[in-house]
Amino acid sequence: MEKQIENENGEENLLDNLTLMTMNQLEILTGRAYRTIEKKLIDYPPDQMRGKAKLYIPKNVLPLIFDVSESGGKTGLERERIKFTQIKSEKEKLLLEKLKGKLIDLESVRIAWERVLSVFRAKLQIIPGRLAEILFSCESSTEIEDQLRTALYESLEELSNTNESEFTEGDPELFEDSETTGEDND
Secondary structure, three states, rough: OOOOOOOOOOOHHHHOOOOOEOOOHHHHHHHOOOHHHHOOOOOOOEEEEEEEEEEOOOHHHHHOOOOOOOOOOEOOOOOOOHHHHHHHHHHHHHHHHHHHOOOOOHHHHHHHHHHHHHHHHHHHHHHHHHHHHHOOOOOOHHHHHHHHHHHHHHHHHHHHHOOHHOOOOOOOOOOOOOOOOOOOOO
């Protein structure tokens, strides 16, 4: 004999008798579009998977689909407020990290790398002028190779010893240490 499930008013609760339903079945049950249901359930994981089909317990998802909380109030506005608060909190965390010097503005990084590569290019472009006469007097390819290698290593060594002020020229805060951020350097 099948047991009837009744609520506190003595009425049968139909939602308790419904089994797992697919998105298509929920679409038919609710009269809502498939995409609408999909958007409403985006943050709600399926109760079960059967192949590619997502299965949901209607009792759990119908309030989400219709934007009704169990207390009868609307949850859409509440969810939007929660999202807004989370976004605001994330923004404040990022701002704090930037103020601490743990985050650098993307544009500042781009400018700094542009300057580093510019200095690197200039150091390499000096090599031919420096070696022209020396290479002209070389008698073997091995001697030319040695001269080129020596000049390249010297240029790379100069580059590694380059003062950071060459990269931050015109923008002294570009590579500012996190300890000096926001402090007076009198």
